[in-house]
Amino acid sequence: MVAAGLLLALLRFEAPPYGDREAHLDRILAGKHFDLAGWWIEAMAAKLSYELIPTHEGMSDAEQAAFVQDYMHDVAEFKRLVGQIEAIYSDPKVGDAAAASAGLRAQRDALRARLNVRQAIVEAILQDQVQSVLREEGFAVAGQVMPPLRFRFTELPDLLVISRRDKIERIASRELAAGLTLEEKARLEEAVDRRFDVSSLVTPIGGLGAYPTMLPETSALHWVIGVIAHEWVHNYLIFTLSPVGLNFFSSAEARTINETAAVIVEREIRERVAQRYYPELSAALASDTQASAASDTNHKFDFRAEMRRTRERVDELLAQGRVEEAEAYMEQRRILFVQNGYLIRKLNQAYFAFHGAYNADPGGSPAAGKDPIGPAVQELRRRSPSLGAFLREIAAIRDFDDLQRRLQAGTRDATGKT
Template sequence: ADPNIQDKETYSQDLRAELNELYTRQSQLAPLAEAVLQGQITQVLAEIGLTSGGQPIPNVWYHSTRLPWALIVSPRERIEQTANISLNMDLTVDEHAILESNIDKSLNTSTLVVPIGGVGVYPTMVARTTNFEWLLNTIAHEWIHNYLMFAPLGLMYTENPETRTINETTASIAGDEIGRLVLEKFYPERISASPTTLQLVSASFDIPDPDDIPRPVFDFREQMYITRVNADLLLAEGKIDEAEAYMEERRQVFLRNGYLLRKINQAYFAFHGAYADAPGGAAGEDPIGPAVRQLREQSESLTDFVNTIRWITTLDELQEELNQ
């Protein structure tokens, strides 16, 4: 955004008109496109055995649409999601900030309004996107949430943080695998190329110009992991103010590296830390993510993994299953 533009409505009028035309076109194509993707995901689910008589329960049914914002609330003294409240999708960032500030002052909490990728209602709601692979993964992710509702892991989603993390991590792992299978079966031409192998670079013996020295790529997940671990340590020592100051300092580091994070606080980690399908990141040292990933590795198939973990709701139960 250009702060020098005073009349933003007039300046963006043509762009907004074009965007509205594209949304209209999208709405016209959506029923057919959604039906095609639903059918393709259903076919893959049948092939891997996550169906009953070839029929997924429930049927794969989703709609791409604008999604509400989510207001996440955590205590200040620890990282734990105690509330997730849907907000009007038309609220502005300034209104988010005012709402967060008012709640924090009134309840002495840590809050954050975050965007979400999908909602596991039925039919599921999935955010609009141009990233086709992400779309497939998210449709499958939200269907897994629906599937888990027929077992304790879904029914007890809101009972405690452990259950929520197991549930979200399972949905992320399974959703990504199912999405990849759909991509390979129906859209192989859209599979991303393998990442380029990095080559070592030798510096000359002369004193180099600092601007010419290759710098390591900023690893978002690693740096967020470090931030979470250190924040947890400070909070465990009762140093709430120090932890919050540290998280703000770290936010500035992310900002300087191109990640426009409005806040990093307890609520940020309470929300993002539940998605522990990959090492590192906002989950920090939470043992649930590694345990879920280990169970997936030990399982003979994705179907075996999902049908085993759907009956598990705590870390103790998960570790007991791993030790069998």
């Protein structure tokens, strides 16, 4: 409970404010904040009540895997029903939407009830499956992974990201209540930008490193496994009082090291869990990856190359003090992406400040431009004897300079030079 309280406190920590930004920001966001404390109480109660009598422990590995897959199938069916109901209510030709959707709504509600009964069991199974790999990597004390892995399927908040205009740098963020309309998001962004002369973006997130961590309910099992591991990394880096964990909100360098390491761990854990418990899923993932690579090669519009080109040009313009020109250029590029099927609502400094922190792709992620931190973290993983050794070294790193010194020291050791 002490660790959980620490995590909650750190999750709300922001970079030191300038002027009275924080007070004004709170007024702009009045009534739209996400109630993290309320969510935490409810989530912990659900976790503790199930863990008193963990019913899944009498099931074999195969039975547990089948139970999870059945649940994911029903999640997909639930979302299909929701989509059908929404289509009826948005169809102007339907006179009485309530009557027309009555049967579907009854199916939806019955399925939701069955999902609710099984949710805690599925969460416990997936927690154990991911923890089995974490134990092998040396993250357990007397058999218990530390910090214990706990997550909860839930509706996620949106995230308000605020960046400077003259430089791509995240200076603040806020979790917002789920369910805001596009109009409400746009009004918030406009109010924040106008009041503080910044660049802001309200964006969805794929998970949140509270404790337990928050994941959206989805039928994409391979994605769920990865995000479970990803969010645990954030908790681990706080639990160990790692500099890149404690400075996540106050340092762009720490945030990029943290997020890039989490993506690397996510990908490796996901594949190992899939191979061990869901071999059919692992084979399907390999096939999908090959098909996706072929599709990317044949597609006339190269999203990655175009986004990288956009980020690098924006960095150049901002470095020259041409802020308005950079913003006009980003809007032109956004229209280009939309015309080619990539529905980006808003492309601005805050977009790059958020997405550029996830820099784990070979050669660097497109939204990161020429940022050197991600490639350096990837190089550290290549030199590490194991995933566990890699993450423990990440936990000891103070900043990017420290990361570079460690890589240089490793190079000297390998060549025998001093």
